[in-house]
Amino acid sequence: MEGKAVNYELRLYVAGKTVKSVAALANLQKYCEEHLKGQYVIEVIDLLVQPQLAEGDQIFAIPTLVRKVPEPIRKIIGDLSNEEKVLVGLNIRPR
Amino acid sequence: MRRNKTSCTMTNFHKQQHSFIQLPKTPTGITGLDEITGGGLPKGRPSLICGEAGCGKTLMSLEFIIRGATQFNEPGVFMAFEEKAEELTQNVASLGFDLNKLQHDKLVKLDHVHIDRSEIEETGEYDLEGLFIRMGYAIDSIGAKRVVLDTLENLFSGLSDTAILRAELRRLFNFLKEKGVTAIITGEKGEGGSLTRQGLEEYVSDCVILLDHRVINQISTRRLRVVKYRGSQHGTNEYPFLIDEEGISVLPVTSLKLEKEVSSSRVSSGIPALDDMLGGKGFFKGSSVLVSGTAGTGKTSIAAYFANETCNGGKKCLYFAFEESPKQIVRNMKSINVDLQKHIDKGVLQFFASRPTLYGLEMHLVAMYKLIHKFKPDAVVLDPITNLITVGSVSEVKSMLVRLIDFLQEMQITVMFTALSLNTIVSEQTDEGVSSLVDAWLLVRDIEYNGERNRGMYIMKSRGMKHSNQVREFIITDKGLDLVEVYLGPEGVLTGSAREAQKLQEKTGVALRDFAVSRKDKEIMRKRKMLESKISSLQAEFESAEEELNKIYLEEQLKQEIVERNRAEMTNMRKGSIDAENKIRSKK
Numbered sequence: 001m002e003g004k005a006v007n008y009e010l011r012l013y014v015a016g017k018t019v020k021s022v023a024a025l026a027n028l029q030k031y032c033e034e035h036l037k038g039q040y041v042i043e044v045i046d047l048l049v050q051p052q053l054a055e056g057d058q059i060f061a062i063p064t065l066v067r068k069v070p071e072p073i074r075k076i077i078g079d080l081s082n083e084e085k086v087l088v089g090l091n092i093r094p095r
Numbered sequence: 096m097r098r099n100k101t102s103c104t105m106t107n108f109h110k111q112q113h114s115f116i117q118l119p120k121t122p123t124g125i126t127g128l129d130e131i132t133g134g135g136l137p138k139g140r141p142s143l144i145c146g147e148a149g150c151g152k153t154l155m156s157l158e159f160i161i162r163g164a165t166q167f168n169e170p171g172v173f174m175a176f177e178e179k180a181e182e183l184t185q186n187v188a189s190l191g192f193d194l195n196k197l198q199h200d201k202l203v204k205l206d207h208v209h210i211d212r213s214e215i216e217e218t219g220e221y222d223l224e225g226l227f228i229r230m231g232y233a234i235d236s237i238g239a240k241r242v243v244l245d246t247l248e249n250l251f252s253g254l255s256d257t258a259i260l261r262a263e264l265r266r267l268f269n270f271l272k273e274k275g276v277t278a279i280i281t282g283e284k285g286e287g288g289s290l291t292r293q294g295l296e297e298y299v300s301d302c303v304i305l306l307d308h309r310v311i312n313q314i315s316t317r318r319l320r321v322v323k324y325r326g327s328q329h330g331t332n333e334y335p336f337l338i339d340e341e342g343i344s345v346l347p348v349t350s351l352k353l354e355k356e357v358s359s360s361r362v363s364s365g366i367p368a369l370d371d372m373l374g375g376k377g378f379f380k381g382s383s384v385l386v387s388g389t390a391g392t393g394k395t396s397i398a399a400y401f402a403n404e405t406c407n408g409g410k411k412c413l414y415f416a417f418e419e420s421p422k423q424i425v426r427n428m429k430s431i432n433v434d435l436q437k438h439i440d441k442g443v444l445q446f447f448a449s450r451p452t453l454y455g456l457e458m459h460l461v462a463m464y465k466l467i468h469k470f471k472p473d474a475v476v477l478d479p480i481t482n483l484i485t486v487g488s489v490s491e492v493k494s495m496l497v498r499l500i501d502f503l504q505e506m507q508i509t510v511m512f513t514a515l516s517l518n519t520i521v522s523e524q525t526d527e528g529v530s531s532l533v534d535a536w537l538l539v540r541d542i543e544y545n546g547e548r549n550r551g552m553y554i555m556k557s558r559g560m561k562h563s564n565q566v567r568e569f570i571i572t573d574k575g576l577d578l579v580e581v582y583l584g585p586e587g588v589l590t591g592s593a594r595e596a597q598k599l600q601e602k603t604g605v606a607l608r609d610f611a612v613s614r615k616d617k618e619i620m621r622k623r624k625m626l627e628s629k630i631s632s633l634q635a636e637f638e639s640a641e642e643e644l645n646k647i648y649l650e651e652q653l654k655q656e657i658v659e660r661n662r663a664e665m666t667n668m669r670k671g672s673i674d675a676e677n678k679i680r681s682k683k
Contacts, residue, residue, distance in 0.1 A: 015224040023219075047225060051232035058209045060226035061254070074214060077254075081219035089216035 008032075008040035008090070009069035013054070015047045015062045020079045024063040027080040035092050067091075118326045121169070121241070121277040124162025125155065126465075127345035131321060131330040136302055141271050141278040143299040145290045146306030151317060151338055152281040154190075155306070156243040157183065158342045159279055161192045163241045164202035171241035172204045172233045172276075176249035180205040190342050201237045206230075210253030217255060223263040227270055234274055242271060242278040248293045257293075268298050290322065301325050307333070314486055316455035319345050335457030337465070346461050357381065362474070362509050365404030366397070368578035369537075372554055372563040378535055379559065381507040383500045385530055387514040388539030392550050393571050394513035395419070397537070398476045399428045399435060400576055401511050406438035410473035413466060414446045417482040421446035432575045445470055456487040456495045463499065467506065474509045481515040493532075500532055534558045539569055542590050549591035552578060568594065 012028060014021035025044060032040045047054050047062070057066050061077040067090050076089040120134035129135050136142045136159075144152050153175075160171035175183060183205060184194040197203040206229065234242065247267075250260055271278045280299055282291030290296045296303055303322040308315060319336050321329040336345040361376035364384075370377040378384055384401075386394050398414075405412040416424060424446070425435045438444035447466055451459070467475065477499075483492050496512070503510045512533070530536050536555040541548050550569040554562045567578040568590045582589040582597050589597050 013225060015228055018224075020220050020222070047228040051228045052236075054225055054229040054232065055206060060208055060210070060223055060229065060250075061221045062224035062228075063221060064225060072214075074216070076216040076218060078217050078221040079219035085216055085218040089218070 007069060008036050008067065009043075010040055010090075011043045011045060011057065011066040011068055013045050013047055013057065013059045013062060013064045013066065018062075021063050023079040023081065024065065027083075027086070028065060031080070031083060031086055031092075035087065065090075120327070121163075122167060123159045124166045125158055125343050125345060126341075127334065127336070128319070128343075131319075131334060131345060132302070132324060133328050136277055136279070137324070137327070138277050139272065139275045140301040141268050141280055141299050142302035142304065143280050143282060143291070143295055144304045144306060145282040145284055145296070147284045147308055150306040150308040151336070151343065152306055153178065153183075153245050154187070154338060155343055156245050156279040156281055157187055158190075158192075160203055160241055160243055161187065161194070161197065162342075164197050169240035170202045170204075170237040171243065172206065172230065172237070172239045173243045173245065174230060174233070175205065175207045175245050176210065177246055179207045179209075190340060192342075204233045204237050204239065206233050208249075210249055212253050215253065221256075221259065223250075223260075223267065227267065230270075231274065234276060240276055242274075242276045243281070244278065245281045246283060247280050247295065248282055248291065251293050264295070264298050302327075306336075311455065312486065314452065314455040314458075316457050318457070335455075335461050337458055337461040339465075344461060344465055346464050356505075356507065358507060363404050363408075364397075365400035365407075366576050366578065368567065369552075372565070372567065372578070373535070373557055374560040374562060376560075378509060378557075380509055381504055382509060382534035382558070383503065383532065384509070384511045384535045384537065385514060385533040386511060386537045386539065387516050387530075388550075389516055389541055392539040392541060393569060393576070394515070394539060395424065395478055396428070396431055396433075396571060396576055397539070398478050398511055398513050399424065399431075399433050401474065402444060402476050403428075403433045403435060403438070405474040405509075406435075406441070406443045409443065411443050411470060412438070412445075412474045412476065413470050413472035414444065414476045414478070415463065416446060416448040416478055417451050418479060420448050430573070431571055432573060445472070451482045451486050454486075456483060456491055459483065459486075460495050460499060464502065467503070467508070472508060474511070475503060477510065477512045479513040479515050497532055530555070542568075542588075544590060545593045547591050551581065551590060 010028065010032070012025055014024065025042075028042060032042065045053055047059065053059075057064075057073075058075075059066075063077070063079060065076040065080060065086075067074040067076075070091075074089055074091065076086055080086050117134065119138035120132070120136060121138045122129050122135035123132075144155055146152050157173060160173050163169040163171045173183070178186070180194075187194055194203060194205065198205060208226070208229075230242065233239065247264070251257060254260055280295060282293070282295040284290065284305075285292040285294070290303065290305060300323075302324045305320045305322050307318045307320070309318065310316075317336050317338065318333040320333045321331065334345050336343055358380040360380045361378065362380050363370050363377040364373070386397050388394050395418075402412045402414055414421075414424075419427070421439075425439070428435050435444060439446070445466075447462075449459070449462070453459075454462070463475075480492065480496060483495070487495070500510065535557040538553045538555050540551050540553065542551045543549075550571075551566045552569040553566050554564075556562075566581055566588065568581045570577050570579055579594075582594040
């Protein structure tokens with residue numbers, strides 16, 4: 001798979017430890033371990049702590065997963081419960 | 096029981112009247128809007144501004160933020176869901192607002208919320224906490240008192256889960272209220288009767304303002320209406336508003352009351368003879384004067400004279416020209432010995448020329464309001480109002496003029512309208528139906544007689560003053576305007592050369608009569624002289640006769656004296672000194 005060579009930089013924006021946030025993080029970690037083992041970095045940003053970061057990545061929904069690398073930037077909002085959608089959204093699996 | 100209740104509510108009512116506390120309001124700073132809403136938008140609550148695309152929602156809300164920051168020292172956050180911050184900055188730069196500086200001074204914060212469906216994938220549950228945090232951060236970072244969300248409905252096009260959105264919207268409005276900010280939410284007008292596409296009006300219940308952009312007869316007019324304003328009185332009409340280089344101006348163009356101050360001081364019309372017809376003093380200050388007449392009867396000249404007179408008195412005059420350009424008027428008026436240019440140079444006269452079709456009637460009104468407010472004239476001339484009919488129906492023109500007159504009277508500004516009456520219409524018919532509104536109505540009319548056309552002026556009405564009921568001939572010469580009394584002779588009313596001819600004829604008659612009279616006078620003089628000489632000769636005769644008589648009388652007396660003396664001496668000689676006593680006695 002071509003994606004093997006690509007380093008994935010993922011950012012998950014949450015606001016405190018809400019059910020959705022926790023679920024999203026757990027889901028993300030699970031998918032990454034399954035599909036991108038060793039090729040990814042997950043950065044979790046808590047907007048309650050760093051609200052100034054919301055503007056930069058155009059965050060309005062919580063939780064939001066932002067794929068910073070590879071370009072183009074893609075966003076997935078929600079608790080990431082639908083694996084298929086997340087994988088397509090992150091371009092791990094072709095549409 | 097019932098009665099009790101009523102009396103109770105009555106007292107409550109009175110109490111409320113006494114201790115009536117106005118709903119706290121946040122002034123928008125937008126010209127006119129604060130008047131309509133009785134002070135501004137509800138403080139600390141969200142208001143909705145809705146309307147079609149391009150009706151000025153964004154500008155109005157942005158002006159709210161900018162005015163707040165610059166005039167009321169209330170920093171504001173503008174969250175744009177549509178336009179980018181740079182675009183907004185550019186857009187309002189043309190209105191003289193420097194958003195970059197305001198942002199730098201931490202008075203305004205622009206935040207562009209970019210929502211692109213193609214970039215976003217939705218999976219599972221989410222909420223808009225991110226937006227809240229972002230907003231809260233923006234508000235806290237500059238201590239904002241005002242917030243605008245423009246256009247919130249873009250969320251709906253970016254996100255598919257409307258159920259979540261709706262729930263979040265409700266939370267959003269609560270959030271805004273909790274923050275204590277006065278907020279404006281804009282929304283696109285929806286299909287049918289709904290105010291917004293997504294029914295935002297359900298959430299914003301305090302104040303809803305509807306903007307409208309209507310094209311009638313190819314002329315577009317922007318209008319504003321306060322649909323609802325909970326807990327406050329507000330103007331319910333549609334008010335036109337104007338976007339120009341100074342931002343938005345809304346005009347509450349109908350005053351509901353007829354409680355204007357009136358002045359009994361007079362202003363001259365500039366034509367002494369006309370003033371004479373108006374009780375010798377001219378128009379009332381703050382009154383409205385209509386000059387109507389057929390084409391070429393000198394309406395503009397009368398108006399220019401009035402403007403000239405106003406300026407000569409050191410007062411300011413604003414001249415709205417709907418037909419001729421200012422330069423044209425200045426040139427033309429020079430031909431009747433009126434120099435308007437010097438007043439323009441001095442700054443007491445200002446022309447404002449616009450084609451009636453430039454914008455709709457309401458816009459004309461708005462533009463006039465603005466100019467009048469800015470220039471603060473003592474007199475206003477509208478020349479001619481009939482041209483306005485090209486942009487509206489008679490009734491519309493009338494309603495506009497009613498409001499204009501209303502406004503001018505309130506400002507104590509004397510206004511002169513000119514109106515062209517067409518020959519096909521009976522000229523006594525009211526021009527634009529305003530003759531009932533005006534205080535004085537001058538009618539200039541053609542009088543055709545004897546192969547020439549002359550102008551006659553009537554005063555159709557002049558409220559509150561004695562005025563002449565006579566028709567005068569109105570003449571325009573190189574020296575200016577004048578009114579001449581028409582000749583009322585046995586052959587009827589004569590004007591122009593017929594009048595002159597009649598006058599000449601009269602002059603001849605007078606000369607002849609004068610001649611006859613002087614001849615008779617001379618004859619009398621001669622006779623008198625003759626008689627006088629006769630009298631003097633008789634007098635002389637009488638004097639000589641009298642002298643003769645006197646002479647005789649004196650001689651007689653003298654003779655007698657001498658005789659007596661002689662006799663006495665004789666006696667003395669005879670009697671000696673004994674008769675000395677007698678002598679003395681006789682001497683005595």
